Amino acid sequence: xxxxERLEFLGDAVLSFVVSEYVYEExxxxxxxxxxxxxxxxxxxxxxxxxxxxxISKEQIKTKTKTISDxxxxxxxxxxxxxxxxxxxxxxxxxxxVDKIINSEYLEELLNTDYKSNLQxxxxxxxxxxxxxxxxxxxxxxxxxFYVALLIDKQKISFAKGRSVKEAEQNAAKKALKxxx
Numbered sequence: 001x002x003x004x005e006r007l008e009f010l011g012d013a014v015l016s017f018v019v020s021e022y023v024y025e026e027x028x029x030x031x032x033x034x035x036x037x038x039x040x041x042x043x044x045x046x047x048x049x050x051x052x053x054x055x056i057s058k059e060q061i062k063t064k065t066k067t068i069s070d071x072x073x074x075x076x077x078x079x080x081x082x083x084x085x086x087x088x089x090x091x092x093x094x095x096x097x098v099d100k101i102i103n104s105e106y107l108e109e110l111l112n113t114d115y116k117s118n119l120q121x122x123x124x125x126x127x128x129x130x131x132x133x134x135x136x137x138x139x140x141x142x143x144x145x146f147y148v149a150l151l152i153d154k155q156k157i158s159f160a161k162g163r164s165v166k167e168a169e170q171n172a173a174k175k176a177l178k179x180x181x
Contacts, residue, residue, distance in 0.1 A: 004075065004076065004079035006082075007078075007079035007080075007082035007083050007086075008075050008078045008079045008082060009082070010082035010085060010086070011077075011078035011079050011080065011081035011082030011083070011085070012043075012078045012081075012082075014081050014082060014085045014090070014093050014097075015043055015078060015081050015097060015101070016039070016043055018090075018093065018094050018097045018098070019039050019042045019043055019097065019101070019102060020035075020039055022097075022098065022102055023035050023038045023039050023042070037114075038111070041107070041110050041111050041114075042101065042102060042107065043101075044110070045071060045074050046070075046110070046167075047101075047104065047106060047107065047110055048073075048074035048077050048078065048101070049070040049071060049073050049074040050104070050106045051077060051100060051101060051104050051106065052073035052074050052076055052077035053070070053073050055077075055100060056073060056076055056077065056080070060076075061073070061076055069142070069143075077101075080096075081093060081096065081097060084096050114170075115170050115171075115173035115174040115176075115177055116169055116170055116173040118173070118177060119173040119176055119177050119180075122177070122180065123152065128152050128153050129152070129153055129154070130150070130151070130152055131150070131151045131152075131154075132148050132149070132150055132151075132169045132172065133148065133149045133151065134146055134147065134148055134165055134168070135147045135148065135149050135159070144163070145161050145162070145163065146161060146162055146163070146164060146165045146167075146168040147159070147160070147161045147168060148160055148161070148162070148165065148168035148169050148171075148172045149172070150169075150172035150173060150175075150176050152176070152180070157175075157176045157179060157180065158172045158173075158175035158176040158179065159172065159175075160172035160174075160175055
């Protein structure tokens with residue numbers, strides 16, 4: 001059985017290490033919480049999927065499934081990082097990661113989209129209570145949509161959907177920020 005899971009496993013570790021080291025070196029005065037958040041955004045599945053879709057063509061991916069989900073792209077990118085590490089060593093892997101992942105064109109947008117944290121800060125300042133409720137899910141297991149209602153002081157402020165509960169909550173928070181701030 002020839003698949004990329006082992007390479008993906010290694011690539012994930014190499015990616016996490018290189019990004020951790022980079023974020024640590026670039027942010028000398030920042031605390032652990034900041035560093036963890038920044039690394040999380042860089043190595044996030046959504047970010048890797050976006051990059052991979054741009055640099056890996058559909059034809060280059062061999063899969064048993066009829067359609068190629070976004071996650072398959074991200075997994076393939078991790079496997080590619082693992083393969084570069086094995087074939088060329090850490091220096092080449094690091095160069096690839098910095099060039100394609102850390103300096104990706106999508107990162108700025110993703111770093112500024114933690115709407116939940118921004119809303120939380122606003123809510124705490126105004127001493128209000130915030131709650132996210134999953135109201136329903138739709139679709140087959142591999143392609144689910146989650147619907148989330150956002151309540152502030154028990155009043156429904158916004159409603160949104162997403163491919164994960166987390167994404168739906170972020171979308172609801174984004175809408176809520178527009179109406180409360």
